[in-house]
Amino acid sequence: MFSGLSAFPLTPLNETGIDETTFVHLIERLASSGVDSIGALGSTGSYAYLTRQERLRVAQLAVQHAGDVPVIVGIGALRTRDVLELAQDAQKVGVRGVLLAPMSYQKLSEDEVFGLFDAVTRSLSVPLCVYDNPTTTHFEFSDELHGRIAQLPHVASIKIPGVPADLDAARSRVERLRALIPAHVTIGVSGDAFAATGLNAGCDAWYSVIGGLFPQIALAITRSAQAGNVQEAERLSQRLAPLWALFLQYGGLRVIATAAELRGLAASSLPLPVKPLQGDVKQRLHAILDELELA
Structure with a gap:
């Protein structure tokens, strides 16, 4: 479950609530595409902006419509109490795994973050x-x-934020982390522009923004890397460089939400005050999607 392509879909929403019909369509689209897992309620899914009840409903829908594809659900929140409640909700509806980020308003120390993961992993099944x-x-x-947390019960993967662009440096970075964690804990790369390099450098998984909307291109990159075809994985990723540039400048969430709108896959996906791309930038994205034949 924590290897291969984990696709992170948008949570289509507006200020009145979740667009359940559109969300179900996105989940079913991913389930039929061949992705290895679905990461609902990640950053791409706007988890931090949703109420507990909204998150519970999204988790229910994802599990109900993902078929045999494992569903991983984000449970991050500002307070440990709330994280524990979200973990309980997710487990009740049948998720296969959870994803936890150390959210904060006050800057956290390493001991505080370890304490969060210690408390949560003790309550997980x-x-x-x-x-x-x-x-x-x-x-x-x-x-x-990471090494300390990886020793805790139920910890199965670490999602790192990208790798160096140089393949040898990326391998060294992955190897340094690998030496500190148990063999059963996988390493996954995020930051889509770095995914091909990360997979080629030995990461087990790609936790993917673009994979949540356009799974076929993400699968092509992932399967090439898994097959040891380093050049093909990099070539496919480099072809997407104009898209990666927009991700870097405006954030992957805004770009992918606007792409969903342009392709008729989700009319509204961002919680105010966050807004999709507008004007000339939106037109540039439209041109890039057409040129890359992403639909």
């Missing part, structure tokens, strides 16, 4: 993926902290 995303959480894990 399903495996957990450690969500290392300093762009959104503003917390930077050390490899040593």
Whole structure:
């Protein structure tokens, strides 16, 4: 479950609630595409903006419509109490795994983050993926902290935020982390522009934004890397460079939400005050999608 392509879909929503019909369509689309798992309620799924009841409903729908594809659900929240409640909800509806980021308003220490994971893993009956995303959480894990957390029960994967662009440097980065964690804990790369390099460098999984909307191109990159075809994986990723540039400038969530709108897959997917791309940038994205034949 924590290897291959994990596709992270949008949660289509507006200020009145979740667009359940559109969300179900996105989940069924992923389930039929051949992805290895579905990561509902990740950052791409706007988990931090949703109420507990909304998150419960999204988790229910994802599990009900994913078929045999394992569903992983984000359970991050500001308070440990709330994380524990979200974990309980997710397990009740039958998720196969959970994803936890150390969200905070006050900057957290390493001991505080370890305490969070210690408390949560003691309450779990399903495996957990450690969500290392300093762009959104503003917390930077050390490899040593990853090593401590990886010893806890139910920890099954670590989602790292990209790798160096140089393949040899990327391999060294993955090997340093690998040496500190148990053999059963997988390493997954996020930051879509770095995914091909990360997979080629020895990462087990790609936790993917683009895979949640356009799974076929993400699968092509993943399967090429898994087959040892380093050049093909990099070639496919480099072809998407104009898209990666927009991700870097505007954030993957805004870009992929706008792409969903342009392709008629989701009319509204962002919680205010976050807004999709507008004007010339939106037109540029439209042109890029057409050129790349992403639909």
